[in-house]
Amino acid sequence: MKNLLVAFLLIASFRLSAQENLNFGKQKELVSPEIHTDKSVTFRLYAPQANKVELQGDMLNQTGNAQMQKQADGIWTYTTAPLKSELYSYSFVLDGVKTRDPSNVYQIRDVASVVNVFLVGDGKADHYAVTDVPHGTLAKRWYNSPRNNMNRRLTVYTPPGYESGKQKYPVLYLLHGMGGDEEAWAALGRTAQILDNLIAKGIAKPMIVVMPNGNVAQQAAPGEDVKGFYKPTMQLPHTMDGKMEETFGDIIKFIESSYRVNANKSQRAIAGLSMGGFHSLHISRFYPKTFNYVGLFSPAIMPFGKTNSPVYENIDQTLKNQFSNGLKLYWIGIGKTDFLYKTVADYRNKLDSNQMKYTYVESEGGHTWANWRDYLVLFVPQLFK
Structure with a gap:
């Protein structure tokens, strides 16, 4: 009798819970936005x-x-x-x-x-939407970085048809800003959607896009490595001190040994926003025979902190070496109200005084993802022509 009573109470409780859920489901749905x-x-x-x-x-x-x-x-x-x-x-x-x-x-x-x-x-946001076109693949890959003495993670976009094909592809290395990580460009920048749509329209060539973590003190995005769950911060050890530039070869080596890549200077591009623009400027200058295409999106061009890195030595001469090596595109974009506008203008004056040719785009707005997505849409079609 006791067991029968318990069973009855359990059934009654289930029916009451189900009825409550049904009543809840009849409430008016709140639409926002x-x-x-x-x-x-x-x-x-x-x-x-x-x-x-x-x-x-x-x-x-x-x-x-x-x-x-x-x-x-x-x-x-x-x-x-x-x-x-x-x-x-x-x-x-x-x-x-x-x-x-x-x-x-x-x-x-x-x-x-x-x-x-x-x-x-x-309008322009249609570039960022998922549309009915062939889609590429986003993969999060771990690689060994011996110069950082750790395994690290990056995000890789491969174009539609990569898995079933045999051809080799050009590569764009796309770098995030301060506080970001290997997830930033894919999530906030809508990289996969932009590439899918541009490639489908024949505006851009099919390419591999590599989105590394520019914080060399991290293995991966917060919560995705052995450090566990911690509150992300903007400033991390080895931020803009040369370590990212010095160890970037580990990323290139992994990509070119793991993917069907056309490992030629004419088939490599590098671009980045803010801190990633800073990294792109100095990586491309420090390895002057590596990239034919460079994109600086609201680049953080500013005085350096204390560092003994060889990356920042002889900047004027190494820039001249870079521009004399057959550079096909040096692209700079900045918003009119960006807090980095003045430093970018000073850098452009340096390039002008040395007769270094570049493409310049000045947009409305400031230091925002709205601008950086636009810059990617403008930059990518000019690559690997």
């Missing part, structure tokens, strides 16, 4: 006990956060003006505490912050 036909976007957050809710994001055409309005049902709302085509990120600030949108499952980590994202199409 909602993109309207005119490209305005409405954000919603259910927070009936909150005193103040703000919207924070790169789609706001104003200084600071936008105040959301509380409705009678406890839902806070805010509707933007019509937005330009772009991939946007945002968060809510609830009574002073930054939080994510529980109605939006699409999130990306940017250094130590996690933000929600959404895409407004019918």
Whole structure:
């Protein structure tokens, strides 16, 4: 009798739980963000006990956060003006505490912050969208870096058809900024989507894209190596002290021994944003016969800290050597309001005074992924022609 009673209670509990779930499923779904036909976007957050809710994001055409309005049902709302085509990120600030949108499952980590994202199409953001075209493959690969005395990880994009083919491909080495890692360009930069779409349209040649971790003190992205879960930081040991440049050969060696690569200077390119632009400048200069194509996206050109690295010796002469070695493209992009604008202008003056030819693109905006994605879209079609 006792066992029968227990069984009855378990069944009753299950039925009650199931009924509660059914009732929950009948509740009105909260849509946020909602993109309207005119490209305005409405954000919603259910927070009936909150005193103040703000919207924070790169789609706001104003200084600071936008105040959301509380409705009678406890839902806070805010509707933007019509937005330009772009991939946007945002968060809510609830009574002073930054939080994510529980109605939006699409999130990306940017250094130590996690933000929600959404895409407004019918424009340049179509480059970043997944479209009905042949797709390449993203792989996270571990490799041995003897000059760093550790195994490290990088991300590799191989173009559509790589696995079933036999041909050799050119390679673009694509470097992230300070605080980033081998996941940054794939997640925030939408590299695979951009390459898939450009290749499908015949605008870019099929190529392999290598996205390494530029923080040589790390094995891999935070939470992905033996150090476990820790809070990511911007400044790490060996940041811009020459160690990344000195050990970059380990990456090239791994790629050229593991993939079907055309290992010729004319088939190698290197580009990077911010700190990655700094690395691209000096790696390409330090190994002047290695790359035919160089891209500097908002490059961090600034005075160096204390370092004994040979990488930063004889900069003027090694630049001249690099430019005299048949360099096909030296590409620089910067936003008009980027905090690095002045240092990039000074660097351009150096190149001009030495009659070193380069391509220069000046865009609106500042030090943002919106610009760096655009620069990748502009840079990639010019490679390996």
